[in-house]
Amino acid sequence: MSKTGVLIEIENNAVKASSLGAMTAAADSEVYALVVNADAGAVKDTLAKYGADTIVDIQGDLSTSPDLLAEALVAIIKEYALDSLLGTASAIGKDVFARVAAIMDEPLVSDVMGVNIAAHTVRKSHFSGKIMATLKVDAAVFLCTLRPNVIEPEPAPAAGNMVTFKVDIADPGLTKITEVQKGDSSKLDLTEAPVIVTGGRAINAAENFAMLDACAAKLGAAVGASRAAVDAGYAPHSMQVGQTGKTVSPKLYVACGVSGAVQHFAGMKTSKVIVAINEDKHAPIFGKCDYGIIGDIFDVVPKLTEKL
Amino acid sequence: MKVIVCVKHVPDTAATIKVKDDTGYEDGSVKFIPNPYDEFGIEEAVRIVEKEGGEVVILTVGRTAAVSTIRSALAMGANRAILVKTDNQFLDSSLTAQAMKAAMEQDGLPDLIFTGKSAVDTETFQTPYRLAKSLGLPMVNEVSNLTLNGAQAVARCDIGGGQKRVIELGLPGVIGATKGLNIPRYPKLPDIMKAKKKEIKEIDLADVGIDAASSRVVIEKLEIVPERSGATMLEGSLDEQVEELIRVLKEDEKVIL
Numbered sequence: 001m002s003k004t005g006v007l008i009e010i011e012n013n014a015v016k017a018s019s020l021g022a023m024t025a026a027a028d029s030e031v032y033a034l035v036v037n038a039d040a041g042a043v044k045d046t047l048a049k050y051g052a053d054t055i056v057d058i059q060g061d062l063s064t065s066p067d068l069l070a071e072a073l074v075a076i077i078k079e080y081a082l083d084s085l086l087g088t089a090s091a092i093g094k095d096v097f098a099r100v101a102a103i104m105d106e107p108l109v110s111d112v113m114g115v116n117i118a119a120h121t122v123r124k125s126h127f128s129g130k131i132m133a134t135l136k137v138d139a140a141v142f143l144c145t146l147r148p149n150v151i152e153p154e155p156a157p158a159a160g161n162m163v164t165f166k167v168d169i170a171d172p173g174l175t176k177i178t179e180v181q182k183g184d185s186s187k188l189d190l191t192e193a194p195v196i197v198t199g200g201r202a203i204n205a206a207e208n209f210a211m212l213d214a215c216a217a218k219l220g221a222a223v224g225a226s227r228a229a230v231d232a233g234y235a236p237h238s239m240q241v242g243q244t245g246k247t248v249s250p251k252l253y254v255a256c257g258v259s260g261a262v263q264h265f266a267g268m269k270t271s272k273v274i275v276a277i278n279e280d281k282h283a284p285i286f287g288k289c290d291y292g293i294i295g296d297i298f299d300v301v302p303k304l305t306e307k308l
Numbered sequence: 309m310k311v312i313v314c315v316k317h318v319p320d321t322a323a324t325i326k327v328k329d330d331t332g333y334e335d336g337s338v339k340f341i342p343n344p345y346d347e348f349g350i351e352e353a354v355r356i357v358e359k360e361g362g363e364v365v366i367l368t369v370g371r372t373a374a375v376s377t378i379r380s381a382l383a384m385g386a387n388r389a390i391l392v393k394t395d396n397q398f399l400d401s402s403l404t405a406q407a408m409k410a411a412m413e414q415d416g417l418p419d420l421i422f423t424g425k426s427a428v429d430t431e432t433f434q435t436p437y438r439l440a441k442s443l444g445l446p447m448v449n450e451v452s453n454l455t456l457n458g459a460q461a462v463a464r465c466d467i468g469g470g471q472k473r474v475i476e477l478g479l480p481g482v483i484g485a486t487k488g489l490n491i492p493r494y495p496k497l498p499d500i501m502k503a504k505k506k507e508i509k510e511i512d513l514a515d516v517g518i519d520a521a522s523s524r525v526v527i528e529k530l531e532i533v534p535e536r537s538g539a540t541m542l543e544g545s546l547d548e549q550v551e552e553l554i555r556v557l558k559e560d561e562k563v564i565l
Contacts, residue, residue, distance in 0.1 A: 066475075067446075089433075091468040095449055098434040102441035107402065107524045110433040121528070126430055127325050131333070132531045133430075138524040174446035176476045178462075183470025191468055195564065219564060237452070237488045238470040243321045243428060244344055244487045246468075252563040262322040266428070269533070273561045275553065276539065291556065292539035293549050303550045308564075 003080060004029040004117060005056075007073065007087035007096070008047065010038045011189075015046050018088040018192055020153035022146050023051045025115050026086055027156055032056055034076060037063050040162065048160025050153055055160055056080070060167030066092075068171045070099030076165055077104075077141055084117050084142035090191060097145050107137040113150045113249075113270065117142060128243065128266030147249050147270070148192040183238065190239065193222030195252045196268075198241055201228035202257025202278070202297055209235060212256060215301050218308040224248070226258045242267035257297045260285025277301065309362035311353040312418040314408055314436070315381050316343040317374035318429040331527045332397050335373070342377045345424025347384070347492040348485035352454060353422050354385035355490065363387040365415065369407045371395060375508060382503035383495035389506070390415060394513040398430060400523040405438035410516035415509075417443070418480060420461075425450045425484040436482050446477035452488030 004026040009016045023031055033052035035043065040057035047055050056076065062069040073096065077085060085100065087093040089111035101108035109115075113132070114123035120142050126133045190196060197216045199209055209223060216223045225235035227242055241248055243263040253271035258264060260276070260283055268274070274289040277300045286292045293300055319325060319338045326334040342350070353364045366381040366389035368374050378389045392407045399407075412418065423436040440447035452472070453464035456479070463475050466486060495503070513520060542549040557564045 091450060091466065094433050098437035098449075099441075099447070101434055102437045105402070107400075108432075108434050109525070111431060124431070125533075126530065127319060128321050128428055128431075130325050130533060131327065132533050133527055134529040134531075136526045136528050138526075174477065174481075175448060177473050178476055179474040180467075181464075181472040181474070183472075189469035236470065238466060240487070247431075252557060252561075266321045273557065273563050274536070275557075286539050286541070288536050289539045290536060290561075291553060292541045293553065294541065295546060295549070299546060300550065303546055304553070307547075307550050307554055 002029045002083040002118065003032060004084040004086060005032045005034050005077065005080065005082040007085065007093065008033050008035050008043070009088055009090060009093065010035070010043060013042060015043050016088065016192060017153055017194070018090070018146065018148040020050045021151035022086045022088060024154045024156070025146060025151050026084070026117060027051055029084070029117060031158065032080055032082060034058060034073070036069065036072070037061070044160055044162060049155050049157055051156040051158045052160050053158045055162050057162060057164045058167060059164055062167060064177055065171050065175050066095055066099060066177070067174050068169065070096050070103060071169050071172060072167050073100050074103050075169055079165065082141065084144070087145045088192070089145040089147050090189070093145050097143055101143050104141060106141050106143055107139045108143040109135060109137060110145045111147050112144055113147050115144055115146065125270060129269035149194055149249050149251060188222035190222045190224050190241065190246045190248055193248070194250055195219045195221035196224050196241070196248055196250045197221045197254045197256065198224035198226060198258055199229050199235065199256050200226040200258030201232060203229055203234055206234045211298070211301050215305040215308070218305055226264055228259070255285055255289070256301055258285055259283050260288060309357060309360050309420065310365065310416070310418040311357060311362065311420045311422065312365045312367050312412060313346065313349045313353045313381070313386065314367050314421065314423040314439070315346040315350065315377060316424070316427045316429070317368060317370040317377040318343045318427055321428055327530045327532055330529055333530065335397065340373065340377060342380050343424050343427050345426060345486055348487060348489045349422030349424055349483070350381050350384050350386060351490045351492040352485060356420070356456065358385070365390065365418070367408055367411055368392070369394065369399060369404050378508055379503050380495070382506045383500045384493055385499070387506065389508045391508055391510045392513055392516065393510055394520055396520045398527055399520055400525045401432045401435040402438055403518055403520065403523060405435050405442060407513055407516055407518050408439050409442045410518070411511060412443070420480055421445070421482045423482065423484050425486040436484050440482040446481040447484070448475050448477055448481065449484030450486045451483050452486050454483060454489060
């Protein structure tokens, strides 16, 4: 049986759903869950429940340099003779996998929406969701990151044997992380949120995002913004969805007062269900979404929040 | 200071893409633009050279038609350009990085390299990392703020959830630019006219020893993703519309609990 490593991402002491989904994608192989910069013991039961045959507790501080983390993963691939390494297409996941691929000189398929590990084939977006490409890679070690929310985690109880891997690697010394500036910890990360509520130009003022925050809290959602809202100064760029912003793929996307420019769709087209609320019945978004409500967002959104 | 900006010639995100022969696309009628993230790199490079002196060189690996994208970059203030020509619509990341490395070695290695954080056509998210590794240089991506301090640079990188990390690196280095780094200028007519006279050196991919057929990533098939055909509009009073929406999302679509 082939061996697949899964780089586990942990947030607020819990394994991210996208990491569990990556283990589900690897279910036909022997799964090695790789836990880095965290207490592996605390997540052991969860990892075993979702299919980890072996849990590798990586000991050593790898938070100081993305290159050091990449070198450690290369060493782990060799140590356990892994045939594949899967991860999440989060900002950090995409970054470290690109470094691993460059070090090993192996192909990498990033941000995929479907994967067949045995066949080394993936399906992924090209041209901002307009085209689905099927790619086949010729790799000695198959490297792949998965777009969040595309693979539903399924419990598959496995042994969850804990092993420790002590990192004894010199930092290549190319890059050094000197500071991590926290965002607002009460807010979910856009790229991985299962539900997103987005405000467009019609939100009209930065303080009106509080209305979307309240709705998002009921939905367990992250809050995004259109480029028009960001450029008007109503929201920071870190909240922007679309071209020159984040690409997201939630189960549910609720666009509030968003006109529906092509550049916005470039960032959210692969969402499972898109709902639009807009007072302009001719807004382009109604031609490209699943459900629509014509109305003033300042009437509809509070009503939605109330009834959820 | 010599700054090289790697710029990709990509279809406009607003363009309609038509698949041709299963693994390619019709490119004759499509509008092409410089990859939007690369423009943040061009702007930053031009500002640095305006301040510190030196030159900005645009490096593109692409088809002959990429000259239009290169002219746009030159109109933003870059001094000259190099085009490594290939007929391939989808030259893979590894070969693209090798071509860039070879072109840089031919032209003389720069003090700083910019790329975009990713390309909006194939979204592979790896070419600058491969380039940096092959040159033994540091690589930092999704940079929204950059400070140069002699042979050192400090980059602030977006890492999701509004979080940022600050990374120090030595120069030369490769910087993957994203929105926030600056606001790219719109070239004025005299800049566009001047750009027409700037040098574009053309090299064939084969001349730098790269065989496009040696790719380890093969496109088996490209398929159009169908557009949604128009929304189901909810009807009735506001209360009724909202209640029906919640019911549909819970019971039919099962996307909320």
